[in-house]
Amino acid sequence: MNRPIHVKASIFGAALFGGQAELVRVEVLLSRGLPKTLLVGMPDIPAKEARERLPSALAAFGFQFPKARVLFNLVPAQIPKGGLPLDLAMATALLQALGGVKQLQESILLLAELDLEGRLRPPARGTLLATLRAAEGNQIRTVITAVESATEAAIAPNICAIGCADLGEVAAVLNGKNAGRDGRKIRNTAVVPEDLHSNGLLLEDIRGQNHARWAGILAVAGRHPLLLQGPPGTGKSMLAMRLASLLPPLEEATAMDLARVEALIGPVTGLPTRAPFRSPHPSVSAQGIFGGGRPLRPGEISRAHGGLLFLDEFPEFQRPVLEGLRQPLEEKEVRLQRAQEWATFPADVLLVAARNPYPCGFATHPVIPCECTPHNLHRYRNRTSGPLLDRFDLFAEMSPVAPDDLQAPPTQPTQQQAIDWIAQAHKQQIDRKDRGSFSLASQASLETLKAEGISQNAWRTMVRAADTLHLSSRGVLRCLRVARTLADGEGLQKINRSLVLRALSFRPHSPSQALTTN
Numbered sequence: 001m002n003r004p005i006h007v008k009a010s011i012f013g014a015a016l017f018g019g020q021a022e023l024v025r026v027e028v029l030l031s032r033g034l035p036k037t038l039l040v041g042m043p044d045i046p047a048k049e050a051r052e053r054l055p056s057a058l059a060a061f062g063f064q065f066p067k068a069r070v071l072f073n074l075v076p077a078q079i080p081k082g083g084l085p086l087d088l089a090m091a092t093a094l095l096q097a098l099g100g101v102k103q104l105q106e107s108i109l110l111l112a113e114l115d116l117e118g119r120l121r122p123p124a125r126g127t128l129l130a131t132l133r134a135a136e137g138n139q140i141r142t143v144i145t146a147v148e149s150a151t152e153a154a155i156a157p158n159i160c161a162i163g164c165a166d167l168g169e170v171a172a173v174l175n176g177k178n179a180g181r182d183g184r185k186i187r188n189t190a191v192v193p194e195d196l197h198s199n200g201l202l203l204e205d206i207r208g209q210n211h212a213r214w215a216g217i218l219a220v221a222g223r224h225p226l227l228l229q230g231p232p233g234t235g236k237s238m239l240a241m242r243l244a245s246l247l248p249p250l251e252e253a254t255a256m257d258l259a260r261v262e263a264l265i266g267p268v269t270g271l272p273t274r275a276p277f278r279s280p281h282p283s284v285s286a287q288g289i290f291g292g293g294r295p296l297r298p299g300e301i302s303r304a305h306g307g308l309l310f311l312d313e314f315p316e317f318q319r320p321v322l323e324g325l326r327q328p329l330e331e332k333e334v335r336l337q338r339a340q341e342w343a344t345f346p347a348d349v350l351l352v353a354a355r356n357p358y359p360c361g362f363a364t365h366p367v368i369p370c371e372c373t374p375h376n377l378h379r380y381r382n383r384t385s386g387p388l389l390d391r392f393d394l395f396a397e398m399s400p401v402a403p404d405d406l407q408a409p410p411t412q413p414t415q416q417q418a419i420d421w422i423a424q425a426h427k428q429q430i431d432r433k434d435r436g437s438f439s440l441a442s443q444a445s446l447e448t449l450k451a452e453g454i455s456q457n458a459w460r461t462m463v464r465a466a467d468t469l470h471l472s473s474r475g476v477l478r479c480l481r482v483a484r485t486l487a488d489g490e491g492l493q494k495i496n497r498s499l500v501l502r503a504l505s506f507r508p509h510s511p512s513q514a515l516t517t518n
Helices: 045-059 088-096 127-138 147-153 167-174 210-222 236-246 252-264 285-292 319-324 326-331 373-384 403-407 415-434 444-453 456-469 473-490 497-504
Strands: 004-005 012-019 021-032 038-039 069-075 108-111 141-146 160-164 186-187 224-231 308-311 333-337 342-346 352-354 396-397
Touching: 004 444, 012 088, 012 127, 021 088, 021 127, 069 088, 069 308, 069 415, 088 167, 108 127, 108 396, 127 147, 127 252, 141 147, 141 167, 147 160, 160 167, 210 224, 210 236, 210 352, 210 396, 210 415, 210 444, 210 473, 236 308, 236 352, 236 415, 285 319, 308 319, 319 326, 319 373, 326 333, 396 415, 456 473, 456 497, 473 497
Parallel strands: 012 108, 038 069, 108 141, 141 160, 224 352, 224 396, 308 352
Antiparallel strands: 004 021, 012 021, 021 069, 160 186, 333 342
16 A cells, blocks of 8 residues: 545444434545554444454455554544444445445435444434434435335435445445345335324213313313323223324424434334324333433433323322423423533423322222321322422313213213314414414413403403412413313303303312302
8 A cells, every 4th residue: 555545525424412413424544554443533332343343244245354554533523423323334435445336426324234244234223313414405315224224214305215235235336236126215205104092092982071071172172281180990091091092193393303202212114193192100210201311312201292191190200200390391392411412302292190189099989988197198299299280271080980871871072072172173273373373272371362362251250260269370371271272162262251160170179169159
């Protein structure tokens, strides 16, 4: 080797950092000296181990690893390289330096791991994030990856994804030859996976519980946080699971945000269409709910983005989990900050929680007596703070259903009636948004609610209720938000007194009897 061979600029891999992908340009320098392979640019352990796999992978297809000083430089050097394999990008850059692959005329992204026989293995996660970053500004239009991950790569717009089985096929593609197998090139394809959330559960499966049923419908229509309370076996979990089937299909932007979240955890087969339903166990840690780890990964609240997050046995969750919910519920996102990494994940969820009224669960049961001691009751109540409970718009008490009612006709409203009512509310919400106002009532301020119309009688009723029930300012606002969603579903432009009374019935204690007189 008379002079160093320096190859750069066209070969790209990717790394995961801060909850997103960063493109990594792979440069290679072959120079005289004792045979040695160096890798610089803050590589992680799997990237360093790729140096040991490359000689065997190249030899499997007749390429000789150079007996020289080989330097791989990963640019930019300041970002840690991890989360995505760089094997294929390093092998391709080396082949280009050796003349096994012709000089590329445009930049290309290569995402795959190599085994000792030169076969391509798909990335464990992050393929979609890498191709989305490559598609920004049309800086890269072609992605070569393993066959198993080509469909995920093609979800990104303006990307041509090519799936290859081994290093020999990659070399053939880059040299302009047929890879030898049909169906390898996938362009702008987003295959929709089987809908796992449409499980055929209907509201008709629940008998009675009219008040809780309407609370759930209101929660879906206006995305109001809902707290269900009642003894065991009254249908709290049943109702929560059936509310997921009432959620509207995901909008394209929300579906892409959700796909980005899932790409940080594992492979993505396509853009989702149905809103997700997530129900973590009460033993889950704060990191499991909000995200964390190294590299940073999203938690359950982000995986429920655009859908429903159900927390059963609400007081049994750890205190950091419960108190940590307050910020994401208000800001619709989770911000994670660590010493060397930070990330922001979407968290626009419909929160539905369920709890027993007392530790034994039977305090409100009409027959079974409560056996809780005052000490146990005090501990149980302290598990959920007042500020957290104040962030729920809707409260519903559920009581046992008589056995005879289980054989009765379906309770109103049925699944279809609920869907029609929610559709009417959404129509009015869209019309209001087109006028430049708020869409969902759960996002409205007191001033914008007044601007949309509240009758004087309704406002006087609200003021009396706030004084009688000692409602906070947040409680008053949340009650008016529920009244606004009720008006949307009924097709009314202005909040009237009867809607305020109905909204107040979804507070922890119904004040309707106290407010029946003028």
